[in-house]
Amino acid sequence: MKKLLIVEDDVALAKTMKRRLEQHGFEVYNCFNVSDALLACHRHIPQYVLLDMKLENESGLALIKPIRSLLPSAKIVLLTGFASIATAVDAIKLGADNYLAKPVDTQTLLSTLLDGSSLPIETHTIDETILSAEQVEWQHIQQVLKVNKGNISATARQLSMHRRTLQRKLQKKPVTQKI
Known part of the structure; x- marks a missing residue:
């Protein structure tokens, strides 16, 4: 099973992403702050990490290097509601594999995590809520x-x-x- 760590301080969003990604074969762990994230990396050794850029009073950018050193082969994707070219460049330079702006749909998230492989052929079966x-x-x-x-x-x-x-x-x- 593919292990995924979600580091997101918005509890509702984290739980929603967890439910959706578990439906696609991921074993998902949620963390809501920096210290829990590093502990979870040691404990669960995930292959994938979804990292929010703004974590309460901390920056998710500061977590990229420690996570990369703990999990050199993990795929790290930075999520942000405040997307900019500068932060995207910073994230990639620090060691993130990808950068996505919120809100992100499940199909885009899966495609980013799995590099387009192992995606369901029938995408109409995915329960997506389209926001107005x-x-x-x-x-x-x-x-x-x-x-x-x-x-x-x-x-x-x-x-x-x-x-x-x-x-x-x-x-x-x-x-x-x-x-």
């Missing part, structure tokens, strides 16, 4: 708000949005419809 633009916007706002520790003004500046507009969007209930 409103849902993606809501999730992005929540993520930026979390990074800014609930500071509305800082979040509005980072999103290039007027503070009042952001407050109105936050007063609305989260969008839950699926398309």
